[in-house]
Amino acid sequence: MAKSPPSKPLLADEKPLRSRPRKPRDSLQPRLPLDPMPARIEPCLALLKPRPPIGPDWLYEIKWDGYRIAVHLNNGNVRILTRGGHDWTHRFPAIEADAKRLGVGSAILDGEAVVLDEQGRPNFAQLQQSLGGRGGKLNSGASIMFAFDLLYFDGHDIRSLELTARRYFLQSLLKNEHGAVRLSEEIEGDGREIYAAACEHGLKGIIAKYKDSPYRSGRLGEWVKVKCVQSDSFMIVGYEPSSVARGGIGSLLLATRKGNDWVYVGSVGTGFNERSAEDLRRKLDRLTRKTPPVKYAGRRKNLVWVQPTLVAEIEYRAWTHDGKLRQASYNGLREVQDNAAVYQLDSPPSNGSPA
Template sequence: MGKPPPAAPKRTARRLAPSVASASSVIGAPSRYPGFIEPALATLVSAPPVGPRWRHEIKFDGYRLQARLRSGKVSFLTRSGLDWTARFGRALADAVREIPAAEAIMDGELVVEDLAGRSDFGLLQGALKAGDSGPLRLYVFDLLYLDGRDLRAAPLSARQARLQELLGQIRGPVRFSEAFDDPGEIVLRHACRLSLEGIVSKAIDEPYRSGRVGIWLKSKCSSRQELVVCGYVPSTASSTAIGSLVLGAYENGELQHVGRVGTGYTARIARELYQALEARRIDRSPFAKKLDSAAAKDARFVRPELVAEIEFRGWSRDGLLRHASYRGLREDKVAAEVVIERPQMPAATEPAAQRGGSR
């Protein structure tokens, strides 16, 4: 197994032992090799859930990928089903081929780590743009299909144990994403101290369910949100660069204005965004409601096609971003699916035994 992300020192977080299932265990129902599987998504909560049925993993700062192996052929699909195999070079695909299976489908996240071992979305974008596959790492955290059997109906504990055994001692860019059975509050505290993005808590007794259904929960160290790029304000220092982005999100099917972001750009990124947005210019505002004069001042509107990841401190009373900073474009996200994520209250404790599941 490769080096796990630095979620917490060993003395404070107990990694899971691969004792839930053995390598000879047969789980899942016989099934033909499926097509693209819609990913399970995590619901944002204000604090991690508590109770023995929850395990906690590091929230990575990268691209969600579905790694697929079939008769020696490897493919990598984004969360929306786009085939990005050609973007990642041979090393990643070769590592998946080392898995002792004829057919497999794994869920994971592609990252590039900094010198401290933290995943960094900016470094990932830079590596992909440069065509440098050397630093790419794929952390896998779920096993959906294996050698003629669909594992999605099996509990998470069994799927992860089988995945961990499947990877065995494989070295290289494909690695098992460690989980922790310490209280979520402790794991999150350590993640935040290490300047990580946050954690994802998962119910160990549940099957794999596509979509956002409340059995995967995410707790963040800082507020981040994908938002739709709806326009820009030109730079005052250059005629071929942006000064800020005009952003929105969908609510009840309508595109709503959520403010601007004017920090987080290098000079190169500001020029690249200008070129990308100039090609998408439109004459009228794409928002459902007319903007007031302050919001519309100097704005040049574009087709709402691109998605940007934004880090911010909170929301104003009128629903606008506060102290926002640009993190990068999200090519793996569909603009029409971008909605505001508002934290829910954490899930109540509910022992697995009361639900008929196993720990």
């Protein structure tokens, strides 16, 4: 659990941290050294590694499987921004309502919006369904936020503080919260054992964070993600029709980006349900084209090619020697607003691992 840093013994353990909304400043009073509240902060991103870093300088959390969001709270007004900077406040009504109840004047919380399955595990497909699928307009009342960082608090930009200090304030702020805004708990122990336990319980992986690091936007290595099952975003470039499969889709044809070109990386024929397959088929049939957008040397006939527009989240075990996905499973479409980057192929995959 987060501990009070020696330099910040400001909070009592028995009560959650609270502040009152700020009133307009009295012009007769001296100006206080307050920091302007940022309209948006580019998120800190985790660097993918095959093994977790170990040692006392690292803390660990569950890797949540959802949409990265930032909750901006300012004098009772709430904005919920996606990773791409789009305002989705109206799409997460429960998170918005619980954020207003935190009782803090101003704050920016960094976290992940998820939907939990019956076993209490985050389920990306259920999150998408609750939002109406890619391009859907539904509001997801089932979504909750797991907050893992606090970037701005009560008029002060605290990104320069070390992670342990930021988490100390965050933990106090969310101490009694069990609703739609919850604390992403840190896990103490050996990173290798925590990773093994996460995989054993069917979770997506873990995140390791350097304890003394400030909050810096971008993918700089101070946060590290280790996945139990590989999961990346790939472009859908076509599909194989089927008269017996759900939605008439036998399999999706996938591609990755290499330079300015699309490269075919195989197909996926599992992970669909009736509803998702039918919805996907309708979207694909509006994007058909006569020529393939990739070089295709396969033997299958009667393939339907589409404009490279829809981005699919795909789980897979490894890469084959000829650069194709192995044991792939469809996990849903990514939203444009989520700013999910399509997998980049710098060189052909080898030895069962992505480049």
